Structure formats: structure tokens, C-alpha cells
Amino acid sequence: MSAGNILVVDDDQNLIELVGLKLQGAGYSITSAANGAEGLKAAKECVFDLCVLDLRLADQDGISLMRELRTITPDVRVIILTGYGSVESAVEAMQEGAYSYLTKPFNTQELLLQISRALENRRLNTEIQRLKGLLEQAYDFPNIVAKSAKMRSVLDTVSRIADTESTIYLQGESGTGKEVIAKAIYLASSRRDKPFVAVNCAALPEPLLESELFGHEKGSFTGADKSTRGLLSQANNGTFFLDEVGDMPLSIQAKLLRALQDRQFYPVGSEKPVQVNVRIIVATNKDLEEEVAKGNFRIDLFYRLHVIPIHLPPLRERKEDIPLLADRFLKQLAQQMRKDLKGITPDAMQKLMLHDWPGNVRELENTLEYAIAMTRHDMLTEDCILIRGAMASGRGEAANPFANMTRNSVKSYKTAKYEFEKEYLFHLLKLCGGKASEAAKLAGKSRTDFYELLRKHEIRIDEFKRTEMSQN
Secondary structure, three states: OOOOEEEEEOOOHHHHHHHHHHHHHOOOEEEEEOOHHHHHHHHHHOOOOEEEEEOEOOOOEHHHHHHHHHHHOOOOEEEEEEOHHHHHHHHHHHHOOOOEEEEOOOOHHHHHHHHHHHHHHHHHHHHHHHHHHHHHHHHOOOOOOOOOHHHHHHHHHHHHHOOOOOOEEEEOOOOOOHHHHHHHHHHOOOOOOOOEEEEEOOOOOHHHHHHHHHEEOOOOOOOOOOOEEOHHHHOOOOEEEEEOHHHOOHHHHHHHHHHHHHOEEOOEOOOOOEEOOOEEEEEEOOOHHHHHHHOOOOHHHHHHHOOEEEEOOOHHHOHHHHHHHHHHHHHHHHHHOOOOOOEEOHHHHHHHHHOOOOOHHHHHHHHHHHHHHHOOOOEEOHHHOOHHHOOOOOOOOOOOOOOOOOHHHOOOHHHHHHHHHHHHHHHHHHHOOOOHHHHHHHHOOOHHHHHHHHHHOOOOHHHHHHHHHHHO
């Protein structure tokens, strides 16, 4: 099998023969052309992975030839050959989309290295587009962005290991997209037509988690009025995703380890084993080696799960992805809220770029959702970007409400939610000048539901109208 199909276009016959011999010796399939017309004719008859073009041909320049070749094969990689006096033109060629350039006379080993890198770049781009296509088609995930080298590396790894049966260990901070990557692995695997079953180990208490994982027999505990198949059974022949596996209780870790080793387990209250064939993917935002050292995670289970590790980079380490993510979220959320937005102002984008995003992609999406709901313009402006979604009481100032939090000051989730909701309504009405219909529309609520929220929080809308009138 050929390592790649390459077109070489140069009016120097000696150079063509030399390059052809070297490339054929390296396993490449070579087609040569002495001018641009021959090169175009060859490109119409055969699909090339890469083209090596002389910048100055007898019948046309290499840049215009490159443009024509890319109308035939858009993803073809191009390496430009140039003399020392034409380096500026070669740089122009790269700005037009050439992969790289070499000055004559060149070392053939350097040419081979450039060709190898260019073809690997093409292969990686093809794999990323394939994975993104699978995700968008099956799950409508337009927020998969991989412009940064770190995310491209993640998707490259996914493409390499997806069709294996190995256990995958995803590690990354909250909000980095671990479940999205788990589904990418599933969709690119041979099990894509079988079930994908997920469980969040941190979301369920110990007794309920055991029952959810392994199932239970009727009468095995109070409230078990019928037998239930566990999630592991439901995932049989498919993929089983254990999210936040680092929060799994030790007692269940032992049972999971046995299930993975034996490929069978006992439902709660049953003496009959259930056999399963599943591909395991786990995710955690914790350092499980540290948890092992603390005695919170079994070392034998850690080694059973830590087969192919993939680290999901935090957003602060892939900031070149922020503009693309922001653009995708803007289009998606604006459509959901039925708002006509043209884009994000440079000042607003700068504010997004300067933040470290401890909540990662999820925090970015939430911040933009709030900003889109609050804006009254067709461009998202800096004043609508409230970092970390914090609102200082009565003044609309961005702040961190958790900066001074202590164990003794922590509020219940219900209380915190109530207070946040009230602050949100306060700022929304202030922004809309007390116009309830406009505020309800921005919040995505019916007027009836919106007035119900105002009554719940004892907010009088006439106070906002008086404030608006006094300011005018």
C-alpha cells in the first residue's frame, strides 16, 4: 500500500527524476508534470494527497497553480519549491494556504520530512472532520471545537483508539467536555449501533447507585416492589460510561472491580450471576492516584481502569478555541431565544479571552446564555458579559460571590437558588426599564409565568417603572 499519492510539478527534468526516485524509495506513489497544464490534467484524472510545486513554471506561477489544484482537491497539501531570491513569494504562497516551502537547492531528507508532516496534518484534519461529522449528525454537538493543538491531539487520540476494546480513562476539570469525548469514542467504535449507557457516580447515594449499576431483585430492600435490570445489563454489547468515577463509594468499587474482571455480577438480592460484554469508559475530575494515596480509591480498580488515559485540557490552556466556541454558542443560543444577533464586539471578546474560565466550556456557555438574554442590541457588548455569572446586590457589578465563603457561611442549595433567581429578576427588570413583557421575552418565559416569579419573590414592577421615569 502506497504511503501517499504525490504530484510533482517542475520544469527541471533532472530535479523531477531525482525527487521521484527519492520519494518512490520512501514508499510514495509519484506522478510528475513539466508544467502547470500537465499538472492540472493529472489532478483531474487522479486524487493526490500532496503536491510539490515549483514557484516559477514556464507557463504559470506556482501560486496560481495551487489555487486551481485546490478547486479540484480542496484538502490537498502543497509544498512550494523556490529559489533564494523568491522567498517573499513563497511566504505569500503560505498565506494563500501552502503547507510549507523549501529553497533550492534543498536536502532531500528535509523534503521527505516536510512531506511526512504535511500528510500527517492532512490525515489528522480528515479524522477530526469525520469525528465532528459523526457527533453533529448523531447528537447535534456544534460546540466541538479543535483549533488548538491540545484539542486536536485529543481528537487524534480518539481516532486511534476508538475502535479498540480497551478501557478509556478520561481525566479533566469539570466542564471540559468529558462526556462529549466519551460519545465521540463510542460513535467512532464498532459498537456504535449498540447501547451507550451513562451513569453519574456522584449524583446517586450509595444504596441507590449499587441498585442502578447492577439491578435488584424484587423484595431485596424496602421499596423494591419489582425486579429491575441494572445499567450494566442495559449496556450489554455496547458502551458503559461511568462519569465522576472518583466519587464512587469503596464498597461499590469492590463489586465493580469483580464485575470487570469476571464480566459478570450479581444483582442486589440475587444469587444468579448476570454476564455482560461492555466497553468501559470512565471519567473523573479528580487525581485518582492522589485518591488512592488517601485511601479513597482502590489501587487495583485504578489500574483496571487506567488503561488508555486521555487528558482533557482546561479552557485556559486552549484559549485559541474561545472565539470559535463563542461564535458557535452565540448562534445556537440566539436561535433558541429567538434573538437576531450579528456577533460579539471586540471588547466583549477581549473580556472572554482574558478570563481563566475555572468552569471551562460549561461556564463559557452559561456566561454567553446570560449575556444573550440580557442584551438589547444586535451585537453582544462587554457590559453584558458578567464573568462567573455573579451579580452584586442592587448595582449590577460583576463580583465573585464565593470569594469569602467558609464552611460556616455555606447556604443550602435551595436558599442560594432562591437568592440568585431574585437577583436575576431584579437586574432583568432594571435592564428592561420595568417592561414586564420585554423582560419575560428575554427570560424565555410566558408573561403569566414571569408574573408568578415576581409574586414569588415579592418584586413590585411599578418600582422599576418609577426608577426609569425619574432617570428620564
